[in-house]
Amino acid sequence: MIGVASPSGFTAMQQRTFAIFAAQVAAALGAAQQYERRQQMVDTLVNLRADLDRSEKQRLISLERARSAERVERAHEASVDALLAVSRHARTGPALSEFYRRLTRSIAELVAANKVLFWKLDEDGLLRPIRGAHAVGDEFIARLYPVPCAPDRDDLASRVVFHDLMFRAGRGDGSRDDQFALDTLKVEDAIAVPWRAGDERLGLVAAYDSRRSEGFTREDAWVLQKAGLAAGLVWQLKYAQTDLKKTVERLQRVDAARQVLLKNVSTAVDKAHKRIAGDLHDDALQKLTAAELQLQRLHEPNGDGSAALNEARSLLAETEEALRRLLFEVRPPALEIPGGFMATIRERIRILKSVTGAEVETELDLPDELSYDFRSMLFRQLTEALANIEKHAAATQIKIALLAKEGGIRGRVEDNGRGFVVAERDRLPGHLGLLALHERALLAGGWNKVESEPGLGTTIEFWLPIAQAKV
């Protein structure tokens, strides 16, 4: 209700007008109310719409999540299959080639590819396909060229190998580079992933020509990557096994050689003992017996005492020389001390002169720094050659040369003595000296040569390498 008040009252006109006005006001108020209601309804509708949109979005997101979870699961399963396949092959047979063929077949099945191929990065930085993959014939390999590949390069192969790019391309999509790669390979589509073992980049694994209508999927690439990783580790294992086998074989060979060597050494020691005993018996002991016999003559009333004494003295001197020479052979006295080597050689040559009475010409030119082992070996070699002259040659002229040559020492011992038929002497027992000359030189990685003819003297030549003197 609305009202007005006036002390003078209102005319009828005024009253009607006021009534109309009141009605107008009422109508306006009603309209305003209506408008407000409409406005409220619009708001509600808008909110409702927004809610609807939100929930639709939510639904789509959930759906997508579910799908991707499913994809992940599938890919997971496939990767596990890939790992299983790789590890299964890892246990089959020792041959790397057979392992490779089976591995590529299994991976090809997992990623639905016609071909799976490993490319190995070699030491020259070139990526080369490995032959022998399942269903990859030689004519396919023949089309492929080694690809230069390096961490600082920007080509596809380098990015896959060194920067873990997962390459996936099919006909009609992707860049021109991708198409070029497919053209070169003459394949419809391809995926390539790094093949690595830990941080070591072995190369890449590639699958070509998908059997799926839509071509290779992201999951295929993912599975391939897992297979590549697993294969890398297994490959290393296999390689290590092969390497180990080779090492074991080599060690076995070395061991066999050592056994032979050891046997030779002990035989050689035995031979040396026999020779020393023989020398003692044939030389020093006989001379001592002779000296004793001469000394015994001093007791004889009819004997020529001074002649016997002289004889005994010279026999004892000879015995001493013989024993000294024997000692010299067993253990050269001054081989260890600096400068002692040359002194030892000279002393040995002096003994040679005194024993044979021959004229001896020497030419010695040896490096200062020779290892003890080498000096010992060289000395024994020389001694052997000289002992040969002392025992058998009856020479009047002897030439000795020891010279540094060709990374070793070249020795030459020449006499004008009796000589012998080389072929026969080798077969005769009791002449182990010449054999020892050969054996020692061979063991040291050098050589020894004996030239002789009856009546024309003997020449012994040898060469002992300095570097391998430790054998």
Place this chain on the structure above:
Amino acid sequence: MLIVEDHQVVAEGLAALINDQKDMSVVGSAVSVADSIVRAAELKPDLVLIDFRLTDGTGADAAVAIRQVRPDTRLIFLTREDSDAARIAALEAGASAFIHKSRAAQDVVDAIRTVAQGGTLFTPRSIAQLLNTRREVEAQLERLTPREKEVLRLMAEGTSSREIASKLGISYTTVRTHIRSLGSKLGVHSKLEAIVKARELALVE
């Protein structure tokens, strides 16, 4: 007297010492078995001094041959060999004395005198002992088969069982069987025992 000795210095010393004696003289010397037979026939010595070890055989070989040519020749062995086997061989070859070289200077002149007068330096007791030893050796050898002797000889030379098998062309198991039987027959169980036993039986030097 003839001296059979392959070492010239010893032969010279002996000759000098013997020639110093009024009652002896050296008529010649020989250096080998073959040489000694020729020289003995040629020089007709009463007594021969023989080294047991010669280049072409043993003193016993020489002695047997010389006794065939001149049965009355008396023999003295002068040697560095000290084994029963050598003593037995000398005794069997008809030697009257066996002198070790280390005693030569002191003993040889007296020995020559004794032997020249028909004596011997082998005492009955030493002869009995030697014969006893030889009987034992022979008995042991008789118990062995030729193959077992061969195996023992090779063992004593340090040959491994497998090498023995391949050398004799028999199987490794057979070699093992032989070795087992050597063990039970001679009490030989190790390589060292094999060496000792083989020396005793004169299968090796």
